[in-house]
Amino acid sequence: MTLDTLNFQTNYLSLNNEFYDMTDPTPLDDPYLISFNTHVAKLIGLESISGDDPRFVDLLNGTFIPRGVRPFSMCYAGHQFGNYAPRLGDGRAINLGSINGWHLQTKGSGETLYSRTSDGRAAVPSSIREYLMSEAMHHLGIPTTRALGVIGSQTKIVRNNIEQAAIVMRLSPSWVRFGTFEYFYYFKEYDKLQTLTDYVIAESYPHLKDDEDRYFKFFSEVVERTAKLIAKWQSIGFCHGVMNTDNMSIAGLTIDYGPFSMLDDFDYGFVCNKTDKAGRYSYGEQPNVSYWNLTMLSKALTPIIDKERMQKKLDDYGNFLYPNAYIDVMRQKLGLDLKLDEDVELITDLVGALQDAYVDYTNFFRTLSHYDSDRMPLFDIAMNPVVIHNWLELYDKRLAKETRSQSDRQKEMLKTNPKYVLKNYMLQEAIDLAQKGDFSSIETLLHIAAHPFDELPEFEHFAHETPEEHKNICLSCSS
Ligand code: AMP
Ligand code: MG
Secondary structure (H helix, E strand, O other): OOOOOOOEHHHHOOOOOEEEEEOOOOOOOEEEEEOOOOHHHHOOOOOOOOOOOHHHHHHHHHOOOOOOOOOOOOOEEEOOEEEEEEEOOOEEEEEEEEOOOOEEEEEOOOOOOOOOOOOOOOEEEHHHHHHHHHHHHHHHOEEEEEEEEEOOOOOEEEEOOOOOOOEEEEEOOOOHHHHHHHHHHHHHOHHHHHHHHHHOOOOOOHHHHHOOOOOHHHHHHHHHHHHHHHHHHHHOOEEOHHHHHEEEOEEEEEOOOOEEEEOOOOOOOOEEEEOOOOOOOHHHHHHHHHHHHHHHHHHHHHOOOOOHHHHHHHHHHHHHHOOOOOHHHHHHOOOOOOOOOOOOHHHHHHHHHHHHHHHHHHHHHHHHHOOOOHHHHHHHHOHEEEHHHHHHHHHHHHHOOOOOHHHHHHHHHHHOOOOOOOOEEEEHHEEEHOOOOOOOOHHHHHHHOOOOOOOOHHHHHOOOOHHHHHHOOOOOOOO
């Protein structure tokens, strides 16, 4: 497949025109390539293209519109920090349609009907962050959108500083959000709500298409996918930062990367979003917030699904769907093959110990993956080793009940606990260089992102704890 033979589907446009607005991209001035991901290109059948092809820049910039593409922006609403915003939508994203089930979208392509008072643009730093982090999340085994490439330009935009505008091309199996449902519910357009639900079932839950009870089962599966997604975020130490309902994927994916962060030292209360003064979206609150967001989704679905049945499913989320999903992923991180009831306490105690230990979250589990009853390597990485020591007493007892050999346990743990995650300071270093015209660190981070569980001796320094001065970076949403 070449850029000329790409075959776009535009199923979303078969919906009523209240679901979207036809919008042409507004190109940036003097665009240049920052990075291009050949692995992602293969997802849409682009085998032979290289990022050096100038038309790739034109594709992202909107000056080359492939045959059959009719660009559009999607409409949605959402609860932002708990407050309902009736009309959000793709304020800076333009959709091209889908290929092989991947919906292509350029973010930063200029004003749309949904831009409100903003400029429809995205800055270079946040675009590089989304580009790299979505790739890292994918290779960590976390459902996520992907990104094909990113371009910069000479177009200037006003943020905290004057920045250069960029465009990132994102791909997703679905761009529908909880907030898309809220839009039609709050405007009392229940027929469109039902049409949307049918569309989403066909696209993201096709096995339910002919089920008589499909609407309730659809809601149930959204709840289940969300529980698993958030459990994975928590286990890997990912903080999203802006879990508004418009940033919650109906397909259970990580979407809309903004001021996200990986945990440095474990801290339940860590907040990565500068505007989140109350800590609504802190690391530790993410499971509760997703419950709240699912509750808002259930409210929006009341015209077509029985309220009590949905409430029961939401209760299940809190009572066992989320807790079990979390315990399952943490068991894997601890290398526990058997499922024992006592594991819940072991894991709860571990979270308490980590909170007091001042230890790099990623480093702790990677070091634990080599554990052979010598505790020194773990004591060396914690500022408060006593709590680690106390917890290891419990862990040793629990390991004694395992039937798997130590080396098999270690092997599994090394495939579960990454050596490399993209910390904010690493992203920032690559961004600083990119802004001086040097994109080499972006390629390095792309490589690291694709090999989180491997030993990469030349990048060993990135596996160390975050340098003290770079810990707990808090970023702003406006980018
Ligand atoms: P976010 O929380 O970044 O996903 O964005 C929340 C809403 O604001 C979405 O509807 C975005 O499309 C919109 N938005 C954010 N930044 C801009 C911008 N620079 N121009 C237009 N709309 C924006
Ligand atoms: Mg968003």
